[in-house]
Amino acid sequence: MFKSKSKIALLSTTLISLLVLVGCGQTAAPTNSSATSSADKKTISAAGSTALQPLVKLAADEFMSKNAGVQVNLSGGGSFTGLNNVASGSVDVGNSDVVVTDELKDKGLVDHQVAVAPFLIITNKDVTVDNLTKAQLSDIFTGKITNWKDVGGKDATISIIGRAKSSGSRATISKIIMDGKDFTDKAAAQDSTGNLITGVAQTPGAIGYIDAAYLKDTVKALKYNSVAYSVDAVTSGQYPIYAYEHMYTKGEPTGTVKLFLDYVLSKEFQDKNVEKTGFIAISKMKK
Incomplete structure (x- = not known):
């Protein structure tokens, strides 16, 4: 009888100990998939070039649709803002x-080239000039030429x-057109490509510059050196106004950030979306 009571007491003590351990969170880590996916949820932040923004936004939307729980937050601000922010x-x-600029070269930034x-060069539709040379554009942007009549157009500012x-x-x-010279102080400055297009479209005699992905029929695109x-003109070297697009990380990317960049650079995304958004695949460029 005494042994039976001892066994019961021992079992009760063991059961109570187990319940206490459970209450204190001392159990083994859960292995169900929902717990794992919750732990893996992450937010990626990206900022910088508004020229690259359409491509990155499309990549972000597709990446989020394929990876439940991941959030990609995207903002503009300009390329140098993006470089400074990631640094x-x-x-x-x-x-x-x-x-990457000289002052940031020691910050450990890693370059990921994603497109070209x-x-x-765009103008207001009232401008009668259809072609400008490098020299003419440089003189316009530096303020040496201030009237369209000096480049074959009508008498207009x-x-x-x-x-x-x-x-x-x-x-x-x-860099490409002005050989590093700066713009005249009389040039208006817009904080985004969209605002630049609106300004050119609404201002008689206006000229500006945008990346091809943003071109609208509210403005006119000019020939450069005839x-x-x-795309063929760029890849053949006849049209030199282009830039490689970069997505920089501080150090080699890991985790969800690496997965996102891997997706942007994947054949699946590049073949389907790069040219559709007005860019050129790096694989098309002649070395």
């Missing part, structure tokens, strides 16, 4: 039309509408 660690990915962005100094588009135009933009 400081305030975003996971910095989107840029330009390579061709740029266009040239209004320059460009981007802010944080813009990679501005840096690209300065060459009209086309």
Whole structure:
């Protein structure tokens, strides 16, 4: 009888101990799939180039649809903003039309080239000029030429509408067309490509620059050195106004950020979406 009571007491004590352990969270980690997926939910932040934004947004939407629980937050601000933000660690990915600046080269930024962005020179539709040379454009953007009649157009003032100094588009135009010279102080500066297009469309005699993905029929695209933009013109070297598009990370990407960049660079995404959004696949460029 005593032994039976002892066994019962021992079993009761063991059961109570197990219940206490469960209450204190001392059980083994759960292995069900829902718990695992909850732990893996992450948010990716990306900022920078508004020129690259249409491509990154499409990639983000598709990536989120394929990966439940993942959120990709995307904002603009310009290429240099993206570079500075990723260098400081305030975003996971910095989107840029330009390579990393000298002052950020020691910040451990890793470059992921994702596409080629061709740029266009655009004007208000009232401008009668259809073609400009490199020299003419440089003189316009630096303020040396201020009237359309000096480049074969009608007697009308040239209004320059460009981007802010944080813009990679501005840096690209300065490098390729102006050999590094800066824009005249009389040039208006817009904080996004969309606002630039609106400004050019609404301002008589206006000229500006955008990446090809944003072209609308509210403005006119010019030939450059008598060459009209086309994918073939870029890949053959006849049309030189383009930039490689970069998605920078601070250090090698890991986890969900790496999976996102792998998706952007995947054959599935590149073949289906790069040219559809107005860009050119890097694989098409002649080395």
